[in-house]
Amino acid sequence: MIKIKKLGFSYDEHVVLKDISMELQEGKIYGLLGENGVGKTTLLTLLAGLKKVDDGMLEIDGQKPFNREPSFLSNIYYLPDEVPAPRRKAIDFAIDHGQYWTNFNAQKFSEIMKVFDTDQNQRMDQMSYGQLKKTFISFALACNTKYLFMDEPTNGLDIPSKAQFRKAVSKYTSDDSTLLISTHQARDLEAIIDPIIILDRRDVLMNASLDEIAEKLYFDYSSDVDPDALYQEMVPGGNIQVLRNTTGAESKVNIEALFNAALLHKNEIKEMFNK
Amino acid sequence: MNRFGRYLVTDIKNAIARYGISFLIMATVSLTSYLLVGFFTLIVGTGWYSLEMIPRSVILGITLVILTISAPAKIYGFITDKKEGSQFLMIPASSLEKTLSMIIVCCVVVPFTFFAVYLSLDQILCLIDGRCGDSLIIAIHNGQTVLSDVFQKASMESQNIIPDYSSFTSPWMYADDLAQGFLLFLLGALLFKSSKPAKTVGCLILLSILFSMIMTPIVTHGALEKFKEATANNMTPEELFNTFPFFSWSVKHAVLVDCISDTIVNIGLAIAIYFRVRKIKH
Numbered sequence: 001m002i003k004i005k006k007l008g009f010s011y012d013e014h015v016v017l018k019d020i021s022m023e024l025q026e027g028k029i030y031g032l033l034g035e036n037g038v039g040k041t042t043l044l045t046l047l048a049g050l051k052k053v054d055d056g057m058l059e060i061d062g063q064k065p066f067n068r069e070p071s072f073l074s075n076i077y078y079l080p081d082e083v084p085a086p087r088r089k090a091i092d093f094a095i096d097h098g099q100y101w102t103n104f105n106a107q108k109f110s111e112i113m114k115v116f117d118t119d120q121n122q123r124m125d126q127m128s129y130g131q132l133k134k135t136f137i138s139f140a141l142a143c144n145t146k147y148l149f150m151d152e153p154t155n156g157l158d159i160p161s162k163a164q165f166r167k168a169v170s171k172y173t174s175d176d177s178t179l180l181i182s183t184h185q186a187r188d189l190e191a192i193i194d195p196i197i198i199l200d201r202r203d204v205l206m207n208a209s210l211d212e213i214a215e216k217l218y219f220d221y222s223s224d225v226d227p228d229a230l231y232q233e234m235v236p237g238g239n240i241q242v243l244r245n246t247t248g249a250e251s252k253v254n255i256e257a258l259f260n261a262a263l264l265h266k267n268e269i270k271e272m273f274n275k
Numbered sequence: 276m277n278r279f280g281r282y283l284v285t286d287i288k289n290a291i292a293r294y295g296i297s298f299l300i301m302a303t304v305s306l307t308s309y310l311l312v313g314f315f316t317l318i319v320g321t322g323w324y325s326l327e328m329i330p331r332s333v334i335l336g337i338t339l340v341i342l343t344i345s346a347p348a349k350i351y352g353f354i355t356d357k358k359e360g361s362q363f364l365m366i367p368a369s370s371l372e373k374t375l376s377m378i379i380v381c382c383v384v385v386p387f388t389f390f391a392v393y394l395s396l397d398q399i400l401c402l403i404d405g406r407c408g409d410s411l412i413i414a415i416h417n418g419q420t421v422l423s424d425v426f427q428k429a430s431m432e433s434q435n436i437i438p439d440y441s442s443f444t445s446p447w448m449y450a451d452d453l454a455q456g457f458l459l460f461l462l463g464a465l466l467f468k469s470s471k472p473a474k475t476v477g478c479l480i481l482l483s484i485l486f487s488m489i490m491t492p493i494v495t496h497g498a499l500e501k502f503k504e505a506t507a508n509n510m511t512p513e514e515l516f517n518t519f520p521f522f523s524w525s526v527k528h529a530v531l532v533d534c535i536s537d538t539i540v541n542i543g544l545a546i547a548i549y550f551r552v553r554k555i556k557h
Binding site for chain 1: 278281282285288292293353356357358359361362364365366367368369370372553554556557
């Protein structure tokens, strides 16, 4: 379990995270949403032990990430937005590096590479950015870690690859794994992320499952405009409106509309989901 | 194989991928310099010139300096890079294992492989071309014998003011100095984000100036008065030498002082590297 209490982090004088508290349960695929610069990447790097917490507490299964104990590191994998291009064949890199992660499965790596339609015998420094990203996604999933943190994994992927990514995550993530995926492109991950965390500047606006969201908010796709809507956007064929769910009616959560509604009504959303 | 063994193997593979070609170029300088000089003299019409032992020794020295300065930055400089450094930090091995592996690669694997290839090629060249004179291996051995004799003689003639430095002529005496060079540039490679060797050299110059400024007054404290006193009292060189107890003791036990000081500095550098690996952030 990931426990974060009153977490604070600054780059010199610039405060990025302040008083952030949340708990992440095991076996779920969390979507981490937020505007540019709210600290999504910083939070992921803190979880991966690449940075040291300034204030507050951050623990993963009782361990402090920055200590970077091998027992901790073998349980996590962090996939950054920008990945390096080693001068090696993808399969050689995977086997050589994968040996340090107890549950790494080379067969699974090869299978995911096939799903992505990427040649595992190609040298990584000769791959396109998208191919390289897919190789690292395959490696991350093949490590079979208990915690997997991904920063903008669909950046640089073409449209078919985004669908392949969703397929790979759904198929190759074990039930007890916890994934935290940060993204700007909520639509890319709509089908796989649940719960949703919306990070605001120095605050957590929401940490809720799709069921909880659907219970409190109603997503209306009709063409009638409601003046009380928290958010309203015209789309081809009608509108998307986010309304307060006063009747208990069921609706399909639209993550992008939810995110925009949360940004427009920060205090109300925060109060609604932190009750 | 245990985790450290596996990590070391991966680290050596990584070193080959990052520095293999540069290393090969440097390790074969004995051959390339022999061929280049030979062909050049042939082209300019003076006939084939075979590089003799002394220029070959100088070339070895220069190549060794370049190797010491470049290898750590090329092999481990990536650790300060956000993308590659993050991957390195996330490998599930302890900071101690990572540090030890780096030190073994830089201070043992690289120099030993370099000497093995370089000296073997030089030996083969000397066997093929008799005009090259002694090979570097034989030269090192002979030089050691000659210097050893000189030191022994000097020691006897100076009535033991100058101690017997013959053990200083063993090439093994310089292994810790070589390791120190690699450790210094390894630390530099981990501390600086760019221009790693240049910044390390700059820091070394600054530290040397600072150290000299601090140590000179301490070592030469009261020296002028002692020299005046020695002149007035017609002191023998041995008597004058003994009026500086710390200095005279250090000179007499130079081999021991060298070993102890190098060991302390090397341990200090290794500890600094360990803490840098442990505390590095991305």
